[in-house]
Amino acid sequence: MAEKETTLGTLPKRDGNSGGLAALIKKTAAEKMGPEDHVLVWPNLVYLELISMLVITAGLLFLSIISPAPLEELASSDTTPNPTKAPWYFLGLQELLVYFDPWLAGVVLPSLIIVGLVLLPYIDPNPRGKGYYTFSERKFAVLGFSFGLALWYILIVIGVWFRGLDWSWYWPWDNWHAHKPITGGLVDLEVILEKTLGLTQTPLVTLGRYAVTVANLLTWVFFLGYYAVGFGIPFLFMRKFYNSLGFVRYNLMMFLFLSMLGVPLKIFLRLLASIKYVLVTPWFKI
Amino acid sequence: MNDRLGIGIFLTVGTLLIMGLFLGVTIWLENAFKKEKQKK
Numbered sequence: 001m002a003e004k005e006t007t008l009g010t011l012p013k014r015d016g017n018s019g020g021l022a023a024l025i026k027k028t029a030a031e032k033m034g035p036e037d038h039v040l041v042w043p044n045l046v047y048l049e050l051i052s053m054l055v056i057t058a059g060l061l062f063l064s065i066i067s068p069a070p071l072e073e074l075a076s077s078d079t080t081p082n083p084t085k086a087p088w089y090f091l092g093l094q095e096l097l098v099y100f101d102p103w104l105a106g107v108v109l110p111s112l113i114i115v116g117l118v119l120l121p122y123i124d125p126n127p128r129g130k131g132y133y134t135f136s137e138r139k140f141a142v143l144g145f146s147f148g149l150a151l152w153y154i155l156i157v158i159g160v161w162f163r164g165l166d167w168s169w170y171w172p173w174d175n176w177h178a179h180k181p182i183t184g185g186l187v188d189l190e191v192i193l194e195k196t197l198g199l200t201q202t203p204l205v206t207l208g209r210y211a212v213t214v215a216n217l218l219t220w221v222f223f224l225g226y227y228a229v230g231f232g233i234p235f236l237f238m239r240k241f242y243n244s245l246g247f248v249r250y251n252l253m254m255f256l257f258l259s260m261l262g263v264p265l266k267i268f269l270r271l272l273a274s275i276k277y278v279l280v281t282p283w284f285k286i
Numbered sequence: 287m288n289d290r291l292g293i294g295i296f297l298t299v300g301t302l303l304i305m306g307l308f309l310g311v312t313i314w315l316e317n318a319f320k321k322e323k324q325k326k
Contacts (some may be wrong), residue, residue: 132316150304264297
């Protein structure tokens with residue numbers, strides 16, 4: 001192939017539409033296969049996309065006709081709606097506020113979700129499942145992602161259909177116009193530890209506003225222990241998995257995965273063990 | 287407490303059902319494409 005000198009270096013001679021750039025791209029295994037294994041983007045894919053677009057547009061039009069979504073009346077400070085609900089796609093986040101501090105439910109968790117999704121293509125070096133559907137070749141990836149997505153959707157379902165006056169839980173058969181008695185009885189983990197183990201409330205150390213008691217220290221052990229065990233088990237017993245990812249990818253992936261699992265875990269601790277916060281500091285509560 | 291237990295069960299069953307839906311569709315698509323390939 002004849003070459004010509006450019007300011008960018010040596011480029012192959014122009015060949016048709018790509019201006020010679022096509023010759024620079026390294027051919028992948030898929031491209032090396034014969035043309036009989038391929039279908040063309042145009043018209044095969046583009047036609048399908050056009051048809052899908054038309055069908056979905058028609059569906060949306062039909063939905064908007066049978067189920068109108070009018071704006072509510074003008075907001076008034078005299079009549080605050082009870083409950084005040086966010087748009088449906090934010091109700092999962094609003095539901096998380098029941099179980100987490102606002103800075104966690106409103107800032108940290110959504111940021112982790114977005115950062116995690118952005119990082120996903122870089123964390124995952126496995127080429128399997130590219131361009132085709134597979135569960136058998138990507139069990140962990142598919143299960144993990146499905147779990148996170150399902151959790152997101154079930155929280156939205158709860159926010160839309162199961163939260164009524166005062167954000168209390170209402171089953172479909174409950175009277176949705178009567179207020180429910182506020183159920184208390186939630187206790188922080190450190191208080192439970194203090195009572196059950198008979199620990200002293202005298203602080204071991206005082207760091208400014210933060211009085212660290214023995215029970216408080218134990219809650220740190222539980223919290224950090226959760227991550228330590230989570231990071232440790234695959235590292236110790238699934239070395240192949242660790243090696244396939246490498247140090248940085250493994251730590252990023254495990255941090256995101258354990259944080260995701262931590263969300264339902266914290267919810268269950270509250271629902272079933274009446275634990276309000278696992279870890280309490282003057283600055284944040286988890 | 288019973289209400290909280292009910293919410294816990296609802297949350298678990300709901301999450302598993304939605305997960306099952308996603309997995310079911312993925313497995314169905316995987317098999318459908320495999321069969322199509324075998325026919326060729």
